Amino acid sequence: AQPQQQVDYVFKIVVIGDSAVGKTQLLGRFTRDEFRFDSKSTIGVEFQTRTLSIQNKLVKAQIWDTAGQERYRAVTSAYYRGALGAMLVYDITRRQSFDHAARWVEELRAHADSSMVVMLIGNKADLVGQRAVPAEDAAEFAEEQGLFFSEASALSGENVERAFLRLLEEIYGVV
Numbered sequence: 001a002q003p004q005q006q007v008d009y010v011f012k013i014v015v016i017g018d019s020a021v022g023k024t025q026l027l028g029r030f031t032r033d034e035f036r037f038d039s040k041s042t043i044g045v046e047f048q049t050r051t052l053s054i055q056n057k058l059v060k061a062q063i064w065d066t067a068g069q070e071r072y073r074a075v076t077s078a079y080y081r082g083a084l085g086a087m088l089v090y091d092i093t094r095r096q097s098f099d100h101a102a103r104w105v106e107e108l109r110a111h112a113d114s115s116m117v118v119m120l121i122g123n124k125a126d127l128v129g130q131r132a133v134p135a136e137d138a139a140e141f142a143e144e145q146g147l148f149f150s151e152a153s154a155l156s157g158e159n160v161e162r163a164f165l166r167l168l169e170e171i172y173g174v175v
C-alpha cells in the first residue's frame, strides 16, 4: 500500500459546461498531463485528484467531472456540495456553448456557496481558425459576472496548468 500522503488542504472543484466542450480532457490534461483521442463521453467517473504545493502547503485538488449530465438542470446539488471552485468550460468554436454559460452561472448561484471561485475557460484554443467566440466577448461576460477567464487547449496543453493553478491559488486566498 502507498503511504498516506499528508495534505494540508483538500479543495473540491467542479467542472461544468455543455457536453463535448472538453471538460473531461481538461481534467485529464491537468491531473495526468494526458489527452485521450479515444475517450468516450464521460460515464460514471466521479473525480480525479492531483496534489501540488501552493505557498509551501500541500493542496489536494479533488476535481469533479459531470457524468454526462450536462443538460440544463440535470446536475444535482450533491455535485456542487462543498465545492470551493468551479471551471465553467465552453468551446471557442461553438457559439451555443458560450451562450449557455449564463445558464451555468445561474446553476452555480443556485447551488453553490457565494464565495465559490469561478474560472471561465474557452477551450479548444488550438482550433483558432474555427473560432466562433471572440475572446473579448468572453472577457466582458466574465468581468460582468465576476469570473476569472482564460482560453486554453486540453489538446495542446496551452494554459491548462496556469488556469487550474490560478483557480487553486484564488481558493487558497479565500479559505
Ligand code: GDP
Residues within 6 Å of the ligand: 018, 019, 020, 021, 022, 023, 024, 025, 026, 036, 037, 039, 040, 041, 042, 123, 124, 125, 126, 127, 152, 153, 154, 155, 156
Ligand atoms: P466533455 O463532454 O465536455 O467532457 O468533452 P470531452 O472532454 O469528452 O471532449 C469532447 C470532444 O472534444 C472530444 O472529441 C475531444 O477529443 C475534443 N476536445 C477536447 N478538448 C479539446 C481541445 O482542447 N482541442 C481540440 N481540438 N479538441 C478537443
Ligand code: MG
Residues within 6 Å of the ligand: 023, 024, 025, 041, 042, 065, 066, 068
Ligand atoms: Mg466529459
